[in-house]
Amino acid sequence: xxxxxxxxxxxxxxxxxxxxxxxxxxxxxxxxxxxxxxxxxxxxxxxxxxxxxxxxxxxxxxxxxxxxxxxxxxxxxxxxxxxxxxxxxxxxxxxxxxxxxxxxxxxxxxxxxxxxxxxxxxxxxxxxxxxx
Numbered sequence: 768x769x770x771x772x773x774x775x776x777x778x779x780x781x782x783x784x785x786x787x788x789x790x791x792x793x794x795x796x797x798x799x800x801x802x803x804x805x806x807x808x809x810x811x812x813x814x815x816x817x818x819x820x821x822x823x824x825x826x827x828x829x830x831x832x833x834x835x836x837x838x839x840x841x842x843x844x845x846x847x848x849x850x851x852x853x854x855x856x857x858x859x860x861x862x863x864x865x866x867x868x869x870x871x872x873x874x875x876x877x878x879x880x881x882x883x884x885x886x887x888x889x890x891x892x893x894x895x896x897x898x899x
Contacts, residue, residue, distance in 0.1 A: 819880055819888055820888050822855070823878040823880065823888035824878075824889040826852055826857045826859060827877075827878045827889050829850065829852075830850070831874060831876055831891055834861065834893075835895045837898075839898070840895070840897045841863045841872050841874065841895055843864055843865055845860065845862050847861075855880070857878050857879070858878070858879045858880075859877065859879075860877045860879075860887075861874060862874075862877075870896055871897070872894065873892065873894055874891075874893045875890065875891075875892055876890065877889070877890045
């Protein structure tokens with residue numbers, strides 16, 4: 768039989784964590800979680816920006832389709848307007864310019880999310896032929 772002898776005046780030391788070890792573990796966990804939260808936030812912002820660019824591209828392509836299927840030949844100049852898509856008002860600008868071929872016009876379409884935006888979210892170059 769194996770019996771343990773307990774010496775009077777001594778205490779058996781516990782096997783748990785000390786307060787310092789717990790605090791260090793919590794600090795490491797807090798730093799890791801803050802990095803994860805920052806990464807998720809950046810991902811959400813990037814996804815929103817990509818959604819806006821995709822919708823702006825759809826607006827630009829819709830405007831190009833309108834101009835290419837119109838029965839009147841577009842005249843050179845700049846035209847601006849708005850289009851509603853995905854519950855948002857998009858600002859488009861079409862610049863029509865001539866080409867060496869008199870029966871074809873160049874269409875430069877820019878789409879912005881707000882009027883005060885300096886850079887367009889999307890720009891498309893297309894060509895429209897004279898209707899027959």
